[in-house]
Amino acid sequence: MLDHENSYTEKLHLIRMLSDMIWAEPHSREKTSIAHSNLNWNEVILQSAQTKTLGILADAVKMASVELPTEIADEFKKYRSENTARNFNNLAETFSVITVLAAANITAVAFKGSVRSFQVYGGWGTRSSSDVDILVTPETYEKAKFALIEKGYNNVVDPRSKWWHHHLGESPFQKVPKKSTVVDLHFSLQQPGGPFPRNLKYILDHAVQQDFGKRSLFLLNNEDALLVTTIGYGKAVRAGEPWLRQAHELAYVYAKSSSEERAKFETNAAEQGLARLYKEAMNISLKIFDPALQDTKFSKDTLVMILGAFGMSNNVRFFRTKKLWAWTDGGPGIRSIRFLKEIIRVQQSEAALRFERRKGYVGVD
Numbered sequence: 001m002l003d004h005e006n007s008y009t010e011k012l013h014l015i016r017m018l019s020d021m022i023w024a025e026p027h028s029r030e031k032t033s034i035a036h037s038n039l040n041w042n043e044v045i046l047q048s049a050q051t052k053t054l055g056i057l058a059d060a061v062k063m064a065s066v067e068l069p070t071e072i073a074d075e076f077k078k079y080r081s082e083n084t085a086r087n088f089n090n091l092a093e094t095f096s097v098i099t100v101l102a103a104a105n106i107t108a109v110a111f112k113g114s115v116r117s118f119q120v121y122g123g124w125g126t127r128s129s130s131d132v133d134i135l136v137t138p139e140t141y142e143k144a145k146f147a148l149i150e151k152g153y154n155n156v157v158d159p160r161s162k163w164w165h166h167h168l169g170e171s172p173f174q175k176v177p178k179k180s181t182v183v184d185l186h187f188s189l190q191q192p193g194g195p196f197p198r199n200l201k202y203i204l205d206h207a208v209q210q211d212f213g214k215r216s217l218f219l220l221n222n223e224d225a226l227l228v229t230t231i232g233y234g235k236a237v238r239a240g241e242p243w244l245r246q247a248h249e250l251a252y253v254y255a256k257s258s259s260e261e262r263a264k265f266e267t268n269a270a271e272q273g274l275a276r277l278y279k280e281a282m283n284i285s286l287k288i289f290d291p292a293l294q295d296t297k298f299s300k301d302t303l304v305m306i307l308g309a310f311g312m313s314n315n316v317r318f319f320r321t322k323k324l325w326a327w328t329d330g331g332p333g334i335r336s337i338r339f340l341k342e343i344i345r346v347q348q349s350e351a352a353l354r355f356e357r358r359k360g361y362v363g364v365d
Contacts (some may be wrong), residue, residue: 010292011310016288018053018248019289021060022255032349042070051244051310055083055126083223084125087114093126093181094132095215097148101136109135109207111228119210119219120249127245131172135220137204138169141187148173149307153183157363163356164363165194167349172363192232192349193320195226195342207348222261223268225249226253230274233281234327238320242311247285255280270329273338277327297346 037225048054051190058076061068068076078265094110110133117127145155153173154203155163164171169188174180189203190196197203220228229249236243269278287293287308293302316322321343328339356364 010047011306014044014047014051014053014057015244015306015309016291017060017064017066017291018056018244018289019251019293020064020281020282021056022248022252022289023291041069043070045075047310051242052128053245053248054079055128056121056245058250059121059123059126066162083121083128086122087117087129090114090132090181090294091212092128092184094134094217097132097134097183098217099351100147100151100153101144104143106140106144106147107119107204107218108138108144109204109220109227111135111219111225112232113211115217115219116225118230119222119225120253131184131185133186135186135189135204138187144185145171145173148183150288152176156182157358160358161364162352162360163349163361182199191231191235191238192346193238193279193324194231195274195329197233197274199272203272214242218345222253226250226265226276227269227278228279230269230278232353233256233285234277234323236311237308238323240311242309244253244288246281247288247309250282250285251289254286258276263355268343273329275329280326 022206023148044057045054058080061076066298091114094113098108112133113131114124114127117129118124125205134144149155152175156172156174159165159172167190169190170184170186173183173185188200189197203220203224206221206224208221209216210219212341219225226249229246233243233250235241236246254265257265260350265282266275266278266332269275284305286303324346325339328335328342328347330338353364
């Protein structure tokens with residue numbers, strides 16, 4: 001962990017540069033001024049890499065016409081080029097998997113990763129992606145697994161694993177014998193310790209078709225994709241990991257959306273049982289990327305928020321349990337029942353994980 005006192009200035013500069021990309025109008029981006037005198041760019045890049053926002057930062061400084069030291073400008077250029085190549089490779093892998101599943105009469109939707117980055121930011125070099133995520137129905141999950149295995153994909157986790165196949169609702173595959181992009185096959189959008197969509201069928205039924213050149217894919221619609229990002233925020237918060245990347249997407253999409261679209265985001269979250277989590281995630285995203293955020297006279301809450309975005313939250317007793325309660329939807333009675341059910345689900349998933357680690361199940365770490 002970095003000394004937050006020594007790197008605090010760079011954290012704030014990173015937040016401001018990412019914020020500027022959200023709120024600056026396209027016609028005025030080239031006039032945007034970012035104060036960066038005596039800025040330690042190496043530290044900024046390190047902070048950005050650790051929060052998986054390096055591609056977003058590269059786009060932000062390009063849009064703002066920031067004059068960079070030559071070596072930093074070259075590093076951004078190299079990163080953007082490598083990231084674009086990686087995402088195109090992931091897109092090709094996505095088409096390959098969808099083709100395999102379609103041949104087996106399995107409807108599948110691509111989400112997260114490079115396709116979501118393109119949906120949000122309109123480019124292939126903005127956000128990195130290390131794998132491909134595919135969503136199928138619970139009823140076709142086993143059939144989809146066999147279809148991939150028959151076409152040379154190796155299920156890299158133990159087929160007996162309840163941790164993967166039940167509690168996470170997914171499993172990773174990789175082409176053999178040559179190592180390639182990891183493909184995560186999902187039949188659920190759940191994460192133990194946080195709420196998840198109540199109606200997966202609705203999400204799959206409302207997927208949208210998007211063209212990529214001469215080919216097309218079914219992707220989650222914008223409201224449902226934003227719910228997945230919200231769940232990702234909750235997962236990161238619960239694990240004490242950086243959530244700056246998820247916050248940027250939330251704030252960016254909000255800023256580019258109409259009031260009607262924003263209302264749809266809230267309605268969709270409520271209908272799927274994610275209203276409280278969505279409200280927290282969106283509020284804190286807009287707060288941390290508020291252009292008025294200053295570097296003096298911070299309140300304790302603001303300081304905790306900023307450090308939390310970088311995965312440096314203070315340890316609070318029963319933090320995860322308190323968060324789970326805060327994120328559970330429903331009135332007094334039903335909310336308590338849902339909360340207790342989720343506590344049991346978390347305990348069962350953690351017990352399964354401990355058991356499988358002791359038994360040495362493949363892919364369980």
